[in-house]
Amino acid sequence: MSSLGHPGQRARMGVIAGRPSLGSIDRGAVVCSCFGIGVNQIASAVAQGCMSVKAVGQALGAGTNCGSCRGEISQLVERHRANIARRSDVIALTHTTVGAAP
Numbered sequence: 001m002s003s004l005g006h007p008g009q010r011a012r013m014g015v016i017a018g019r020p021s022l023g024s025i026d027r028g029a030v031v032c033s034c035f036g037i038g039v040n041q042i043a044s045a046v047a048q049g050c051m052s053v054k055a056v057g058q059a060l061g062a063g064t065n066c067g068s069c070r071g072e073i074s075q076l077v078e079r080h081r082a083n084i085a086r087r088s089d090v091i092a093l094t095h096t097t098v099g100a101a102p
């Protein structure tokens with residue numbers, strides 16, 4: 001095994017590089033320090049249907065301990081929910097325009 005092949009060594013190299021090492025998940029900036037849940041994980045949960053702080057907590061655990069992160073989770077849910085709705089509007093408009101008679 002090479003010196004970079006060891007999982008601990010790869011994690012250390014990620015710390016030095018300031019970003020996740022190859023093969024690891026980029027959690028994004030930590031929002032919930034109790035569970036180490038990052039902004040990218042919350043965005044992914046919202047994209048998969050978690051549309052409330054409670055739903056994010058059930059999916060990831062975030063916000064279910066001390067609760068100090070719930071406000072930020074709420075803002076992230078609202079922002080990502082709005083982005084998803086905006087994209088859905090564009091898709092619906094595109095289908096309407098493409099399907100419309102001349």
Ligand code: FES
Nearest residue numbers: 032034065066069
């Ligand atoms: S920081 Fe999220 S529950 Fe404590």
